[in-house]
Amino acid sequence: MESAWRSSAFARDRSTDDIHMNAPQPSRFRFSTDDLAPEERFKVWSEGFVHRRMEMDFIDRSPGDLRFTVEFIPLGGVAAGIVRGTPSVFLRRPERDRNEALYMVINRAGRFRVVQRQQEFWLAEGDAAVFDNRQSSEFHCLEEGETWSLSLPRDALRHLVRDIEQTIERHIRADDPALRLLTGYLETLFGLGEIAEPELAGVHVADLVASALGARKEAQGLIEERSVRAARLRAVLDEITRRAGEPLLDPARVAETLGVSVRYLHRLLEDSGKTFSEHVLERRLDRAHRLLRDPRLAHLKISEVALESGFSDLSHFNRSMRRRFGETPSAVRAAAQRRENA
Template identity: 30%
Template sequence: MQQADAPNFFVNRYTGPAHGRDYERWREELCRRTFRVDIQPGAGDTIDCKLQVSLLGGVMMAVASGSSAEISRTRETLKDGYDGLSLVIATSGRILLRHEEHSIELSESQMGLGDMSVLCGTRMSNNCEAKAIRIPRSLLLTICPKAEDRLGMVLGGQAPIREAILRYHALAANVGPHTDVVGQHLMAQHMVDLIALLLGTDADRTELANSRGHSAARLDLLRADVIANLSRNDLTIYSVAQKAGLSPRHAQRMFEQTGTTFTEFLLEQRLLLVRKLLLDPLNRWRKVSDLAHSAGFPDVSYFNRVFRRRFGVTPSDMRSA
């Protein structure tokens, strides 16, 4: 099992027969011990499956892709007593979700809720990809008491919420393990709130999930979109809001509620990016103006002024130091 550069982020792939030392080690270390599941071929007698696992507090974000794998809770794995719930998302191809004696097929962007205290499984074939969010049962039932009523069903409605879950899964799975413990628990709670909105809950809890989880998740996604596009000179509150399906005024208010404006956040992130590039030895031969342009500063004179005001030294002096 390959552990990435965070203690709770793992990536591993197995391709080969469903027997032998390598298979049994992968099956035991990653699947049974970390996932609390077993894994068998989804088609034929071989396995081709890549797994990415991110652990955020008690919530696990996973991505599984490949051409042959069935990830399941078997009679043997049920002996561990774990009773969490798992939201499975089909992101590419068709995914077969088995829940006790009942099976459903998920097409792209559809979701299904499974109960890990009973026999259940997810089968992939023909180069599919599925995402999963494993949640402690008590954590989900606190915000969505009737979540168990939606077990083993195709969750195909609520398109905006499903889109938010998909985008936030990508953000939380990749960024979450690199944040501090408080940040990880907040991201986990925000994801649980989004799932509660998908499943449906009472009016008071819906208001809580919207104000606590959905709003925070949308702001995290807005910020991530800004950071991913710092090099664009045409990056504006209008373009960011449009991509998120918000009005510019609504997006601006979301930034302002954190004590800053969109413009201030954008400038700060660009300055931090240039500082990072300046301090990287691999960039020692690049001109300061090139680094500024790559961070979205078309006007070098303006860049030099705001950089010195922010850090107290010129870009050249910071590089020399």
């Protein structure tokens, strides 16, 4: 499927019923059959996208209208995407494929079945399947579902993964620590408005895939330093953001959730230049500032906003707001109301 991810943008050519690439390459790409007339969807998706770009055969199993949406981000030589669609079957025919890429699909939601040369298995939510694009395979979408889809150059992984030809065509369970780290990192990437260094993010993704497949002993230190550490730091910061509203949030709780030691958590945060407490305070103040400026929440007392944002001490909240924004919470709200009424 790597060839599908080479495309930068797709536009329908009405005269040829084909899909063509446009330049320059965007930072994100989205294609949806919803943007096409119902009578055009199967032909454009099956022939223009799946057959020509993915170099696969496609069987529609949708009980109603066929619907697919593809959103992906090019990350240097790696491509990461989300695919949402209705029941169907994707068939890989090696005699048609001309690339050496490896492909990983991770179940985000839905029921999927994978058929490869030596095995057949159900892909539970959170599980991953790794495909060799040179071999025959089938991917069955049994209901409307959603997957992470990754395409990676084989050569980029060869020096990282031990016995790569024996470790591909794999079923990786959702509880695999490296896979969980990878999916968390992907969630962060797709939640960003813009990725500052997409090539570096691609290196991180490739390293995390290599770790999930089984990294060579001599590559483990490189992967840990170059990518695993960055992904774990990202996971720590995401967890702080998600739970900053908890008044009793502390390093031990976050470390336990992520399966790392408190000492290691603090070492990770050293790379960010801020302590755990500084990150938590920053997230709480950001949340409080948003709540105070929301006209729909003007009925909330200042003390309620503070508590909702994770502050248990109102005096500390007032001092922190003034230090960060140069105004008291009441002044922030009043300024927002004046702008709303202007």
